[in-house]
Amino acid sequence: MAAAETPLRAAGIPDNAIWQLEVCNACRYCEGYCAVFPALERRRVFNRADLDYLANLCFDCRHCYYACMFAPPHEYAVNLPQMLAAVRRETYAQYALPAMFTKVVARNGRLLGLLAAAIAVLFVLAIAATGDPARLFTVTAQQGPGAFYGVIPYTVMFLPALIISVVGMAVMVAGGINFWRRTRGSLRDFLAPGAILTAAGDALGLRYQMGGGAGGCPYPGERASFARWAFHHLVFWGFLSAFLATCIAYVNEHFLGHIAPFPLLSPPVIFGTLGGVAMVVGTVGLIALKRRSDRAPADGRTIEMDYVFLVLLCVVNLTGLALLVLRATPAMGSLLVLHLATVLTLYFAMPYSKFVHFVYRYAALVQDRLEERRGLLPR
Amino acid sequence: MADASYDVIVVGGGNAALNAAMAAKHDAQRVLLLERAPQWIRGGNSRHTRDIRAAHDGIPLVTTGVHPEEELLEDLLRVGGGRANMDMARLVCRESKTLFQWMTDHGVRWQPALKGTLHLSRTNLFFLGGGKALVNTYYDTAQRMGVEVRYEASVEGILLDGKRVEGVVVEQGGRRETLRARAVVLASGGFEANIPWLKEYWGEAAENYVIRGTPYNDGRVLRMMLDAGAEQVGDPRGFHGVALDGRAPKFDGGIVTRLDSVPFGVAVNKHGERFYDEGEDFWPKRYAIWGGLIGRQPDQIAYSIFDSRMLDKFITSLFRPFEAPTIAELATKLGLEPAAVARTVETVATFNAHTCRDKAFNPAELDGCATTDLQPPKSNWAIPIEVPPFYGYPLRTGVTFTYMGLMVDELTRVQMKHAGAMENLYAAGEIMSGNILSSGYLAGFGLTIGTVFGRIAGREAATHGRR
Numbered sequence: 001m002a003a004a005e006t007p008l009r010a011a012g013i014p015d016n017a018i019w020q021l022e023v024c025n026a027c028r029y030c031e032g033y034c035a036v037f038p039a040l041e042r043r044r045v046f047n048r049a050d051l052d053y054l055a056n057l058c059f060d061c062r063h064c065y066y067a068c069m070f071a072p073p074h075e076y077a078v079n080l081p082q083m084l085a086a087v088r089r090e091t092y093a094q095y096a097l098p099a100m101f102t103k104v105v106a107r108n109g110r111l112l113g114l115l116a117a118a119i120a121v122l123f124v125l126a127i128a129a130t131g132d133p134a135r136l137f138t139v140t141a142q143q144g145p146g147a148f149y150g151v152i153p154y155t156v157m158f159l160p161a162l163i164i165s166v167v168g169m170a171v172m173v174a175g176g177i178n179f180w181r182r183t184r185g186s187l188r189d190f191l192a193p194g195a196i197l198t199a200a201g202d203a204l205g206l207r208y209q210m211g212g213g214a215g216g217c218p219y220p221g222e223r224a225s226f227a228r229w230a231f232h233h234l235v236f237w238g239f240l241s242a243f244l245a246t247c248i249a250y251v252n253e254h255f256l257g258h259i260a261p262f263p264l265l266s267p268p269v270i271f272g273t274l275g276g277v278a279m280v281v282g283t284v285g286l287i288a289l290k291r292r293s294d295r296a297p298a299d300g301r302t303i304e305m306d307y308v309f310l311v312l313l314c315v316v317n318l319t320g321l322a323l324l325v326l327r328a329t330p331a332m333g334s335l336l337v338l339h340l341a342t343v344l345t346l347y348f349a350m351p352y353s354k355f356v357h358f359v360y361r362y363a364a365l366v367q368d369r370l371e372e373r374r375g376l377l378p379r
Numbered sequence: 380m381a382d383a384s385y386d387v388i389v390v391g392g393g394n395a396a397l398n399a400a401m402a403a404k405h406d407a408q409r410v411l412l413l414e415r416a417p418q419w420i421r422g423g424n425s426r427h428t429r430d431i432r433a434a435h436d437g438i439p440l441v442t443t444g445v446h447p448e449e450e451l452l453e454d455l456l457r458v459g460g461g462r463a464n465m466d467m468a469r470l471v472c473r474e475s476k477t478l479f480q481w482m483t484d485h486g487v488r489w490q491p492a493l494k495g496t497l498h499l500s501r502t503n504l505f506f507l508g509g510g511k512a513l514v515n516t517y518y519d520t521a522q523r524m525g526v527e528v529r530y531e532a533s534v535e536g537i538l539l540d541g542k543r544v545e546g547v548v549v550e551q552g553g554r555r556e557t558l559r560a561r562a563v564v565l566a567s568g569g570f571e572a573n574i575p576w577l578k579e580y581w582g583e584a585a586e587n588y589v590i591r592g593t594p595y596n597d598g599r600v601l602r603m604m605l606d607a608g609a610e611q612v613g614d615p616r617g618f619h620g621v622a623l624d625g626r627a628p629k630f631d632g633g634i635v636t637r638l639d640s641v642p643f644g645v646a647v648n649k650h651g652e653r654f655y656d657e658g659e660d661f662w663p664k665r666y667a668i669w670g671g672l673i674g675r676q677p678d679q680i681a682y683s684i685f686d687s688r689m690l691d692k693f694i695t696s697l698f699r700p701f702e703a704p705t706i707a708e709l710a711t712k713l714g715l716e717p718a719a720v721a722r723t724v725e726t727v728a729t730f731n732a733h734t735c736r737d738k739a740f741n742p743a744e745l746d747g748c749a750t751t752d753l754q755p756p757k758s759n760w761a762i763p764i765e766v767p768p769f770y771g772y773p774l775r776t777g778v779t780f781t782y783m784g785l786m787v788d789e790l791t792r793v794q795m796k797h798a799g800a801m802e803n804l805y806a807a808g809e810i811m812s813g814n815i816l817s818s819g820y821l822a823g824f825g826l827t828i829g830t831v832f833g834r835i836a837g838r839e840a841a842t843h844g845r846r
Contacts, residue, residue, distance in 0.1 A: 022695060022697070022699075023635050023697055025694070025695055026634070026635035026694060026695050026696050026697050027509075027633070027634050027635045028694075029429055029508060029509030029510075029512075029634070030508060030509070031490070032490035032491070032505075032507045032508065033507070033508060044691055044695060063508060063512075064508075066511075066512070066515060067508035067509055067511050067512035067515070068511065069426045069427055069509075069510065069511045069631075069633055070633060070635070073419060074419075074420075074631065075628060076635075076697075212490075212507060213488055213489070213490075213491075213507060214488045214507055214508070214512075215488070222515065222519075223519065
C-alpha cells in the first residue's frame with residue numbers, strides 16, 4: 001500500500017475541522033437539513049475564513065450528527081455540531097475588541113456576578129453621595145412619577161447605561177464588520193437589499209432550527225422537537241419587546257414629559273412586562289433543555305458560555321419583574337439598584353458573551369443568501 | 380430450554396428487517412428484532428443508503444416527474460441481463476408504487492428534489508438525511524409501535540423441524556438463549572464482509588478488497604440455511620464492486636471513499652500499464668464495472684492519474700489526492716516500484732501522443748474526443764495530461780453487496796431443496812435479492828427490494844406463518 005498520509009488523526013482547529021468539512025463535501029447526505037451543507041457544497045477547498053462562515057451559519061440543530069454514519073465511534077469521528085460550536089466560540093473572541101475580553105468574560109459567571117455586585121455598591125455610594133441614604137429604604141418617596149429618580153438621580157441612572165450600551169454596540173458592529181471583511185470581503189457586498197431581507201426572514205423565523213421538514217431539531221435528545229425553537233423565539237421576541245419598551249420610555253420622558261414609573265397599562269410597562277415574562281420563560285426553558293441535552297454533539301465550553309448568558313438574562317428579567325411588582329413597597333429602592341446593576345452587567349457583557357452570536361449568524365445568513373442568489377463566492 | 384416465546388422474530392437490523400418488524404407488528408402482538416451490531420452501527424448497509432427507487436405517478440416536491448411501473452420494470456430487466464425471475468420482478472415493481480405512502484406513514488421525511496442529484500431525482504425518492512436517518516426513524520417508529528429490539532444479539536442457530544421453524548438460538552453478551560417463535564423472518568444481509576468466504580471464490584485477491592459497508596454482514600445466517608438444505612439463488616461470485624480510494628478503511632468507509640476521477644485522466648496498474656478504456660461512458664454508468672476491473676489487476680490495485688486542469692471536475696473524496704510536479708514524482712509518491720514509475724512516465728507520454736486533436740473536451744457530454752491508434756483506447760475526454768502539478772489516487776475494489784442468497788417464493792417463504800417452501804420461515808432484503816437481481820444494479824433498488832419484501836415477509840409471518 002502506498003505510504004498514504006491519512007489525515008484521520010489530524011487534531012485541533014482548523015486542521016481537523018477542515019478535514020471534517022471535506023468528508024461532508026464528499027458525502028452530502030445532510031444537504032436537506034440546513035444552509036450549512038449547500039454552502040459547503042459551493043466550495044471545494046476550505047480555509048479558516050470559510051470555517052468561520054460555516055460555523056456561524058450553523059444553528060446547532062444537530063440533525064447532521066444523528067444522521068451521520070461517520071459520527072464517533074466511527075473512525076472518521078465526524079461531529080459537525082461540536083466542531084462548529086467550538087469554531088463559533090473562537091470567532092466570538094477573535095472578532096471582539098479587545099479579543100481577550102471574550103475569553104475572560106464569556107464563561108465566567110462568577111466574574112459577572114462580582115461585577116454586578118460592584119456596580120450595585122457604586123450605585124449605593126452614588127445614592128449616599130447625592131442625598132439622604134435612607135431614601136433607599138423608605139416608602140414615602142417611592143410613589144408617583146419621578147419615584148425612581150428620587151432614589152437614584154437621573155444622570156447616575158442614565159449616563160453609565162448609555163455609555164456602556166453604546167460602547168457595547170460599537171464593539172459588536174466592529175466585530176460584524178471584521179467578520180464580514182474576513183469571510184466575504186467587500187463591505188459593499190453587504191448592501192444587497194434582497195439578501196438582507198431574506199436573511200432577516202431566515203434569522204427571525206429561526207429557519208434552520210426547524211430541521212428542513214424534519215419536525216424541528218433533535219434537541220435535547222435524538223427525537224426532533226420544536227421545544228428549543230419555541231423557547232428561543234420567546235427569548236428573542238421578549239428581548240425585542242423589552243427593547244421597544246425602553247425606546248417608548250425614552251420618548252415618553254424626553255419628548256412627552258411623562259416620567260417613570262409609568263402606569264401599569266402604559267405601553268412601556270405592557271411591552272416591558274410581556275418581554276420580561278417571555279424572556280424568563282424562554283431562558284428557564286432553554287436552561288432546562290440544556291441540562292437534559294445530549295453532550296455528545298456539544299462543545300463543553302460553549303455550554304458554559306450559554307449557561308452564563310442565559311442565567312444573566314434571566315436574572316435581569318427577574319429583577320425587573322420584581323421591581324414592577326414591588327415598586328410601591330420599601331423594597332423598591334433595593335430592587336432598583338439590583339436591577340440596574342444586572343442590566344449594566346448585561347450591557348457590559350453583550351459583546352463578549354453568547355449574546356453576540358446574532359451578529360455573526362446574521363452576517364453568515366446574508367452571505368449565504370448572496371451566494372445562493374448569484375452563485376457568487378467571496379474573493 | 381424455551382426461555383421466551385414470540386409471534387414473530389426478525390433476524391437482522393437493517394431496512395428489510397425493520398420493515399418486516401413494523402409490518403408484522405400491525406398484525407401480531409409480540410415481535411422481536413435481533414440486531415447483531417451494537418446500537419451505534421445498527422442498520423447494516425441501509426445506514427449507507429441515500430435514496431430509494433420506486434415507481435410513482437409524480438410526487439410533488441419529492442420527485443421531478445413520473446416514473447411508471449413499466450419503465451422501472453424495463454430498467455430492471457435491462458441491468459439484470461434478462462436473468463431475473465419475471466414474477467418477482469413484476470411484483471417488486473408493482474409494490475414499489477405504494478412505498479412512498481408506507482414510508483411516510485412510518486415516519487420517513489423527504490428531501491425536496493432540488494439539486495445535486497438531478498439525474499436520479501425523477502426516478503428515486505431521497506429521504507432527508509440519508510440512510511442512517513432512515514434507520515433511526517424506523518427504529519424509533521418500530522419501538523413506539525411496540526416492537527422489541529435487542530442489539531449485539533447474534534443468531535447462532537435456527538431451529539428447523541421439517542417445513543417449520545421453531546425458533547432461533549441467540550447469543551448475547553456471551554450467553555446463549557433459545558427463543559421460540561411462531562414465525563421467523565431472515566433479513567440479515569449478504570456475506571460481503573466475510574473475507575474467508577469471498578476467498579472461496581476469489582482466492583487471495585479477496586484480501587485486497589475493501590468492504591464499503593458494515594463489517595457485520597458475514598452471512599452466517601445465510602450459511603446456516605444453505606447448510607440446512609435451503610435452495611440457493613444467484614451467482615456465488617457475483618458482487619457489486621466499485622472503484623474507490625485505495626486508502627479507504629477496510630470496512631465501513633462508506634460513500635465518501637468513492638472516486639470519480641478515472642474519466643479525467645488515465646488509470647494504470649502496479650506495473651504502470653493502462654488496462655481499460657477510461658472514457659467509455661459517463662462515470663455513473665461505469666463506476667460499478669471498475670470494481671471488477673481493478674480486482675483483476677495484479678495486487679488488485681490501480682492508480683488514477685490526471686493533471687491540474689481536472690481537479691475541479693469531480694466531487695472530492697475523503698482524502699486529498701497525491702500531488703507532484705512531474706509524473707515520475709507522482710508515481711513514486713503513489714508507491715509504485717522504480718520500474719513501474721518509469722513505465723508510468725512512458726504510458727502517460729504515449730497516451731499524450733495519441734490524444735484527441737479534432738474535438739473539444741467537454742465533461743458534460745460524451746464528447747467523442749477519443750485517442751487514435753492506442754490500445755486500450757480512451758473513447759471520450761482524451762486530452763493530454765500535461766499541465767502540472769499532477770495528481771493521483773490509488774484505487775481499490777470496493778465491495779458493496781453480494782448477490783447469492785436464499786431462493787424464496789412470492790410470499791418470501793424460504794425454499795428448501797427437497798421440501799419446497801417452508802411454512803413459517805421468510806427471507807427479505809439482501810439475503811434474497813438474488814431472486815430479483817443477479818447482476819447489475821439500479822441505484823436505490825436495494826432498499827426497494829428490502830422494503831417491498833420486508834413488508835410482505837412481516838405481514839405473512841404475522842398472519843399465515845404463525846398458525
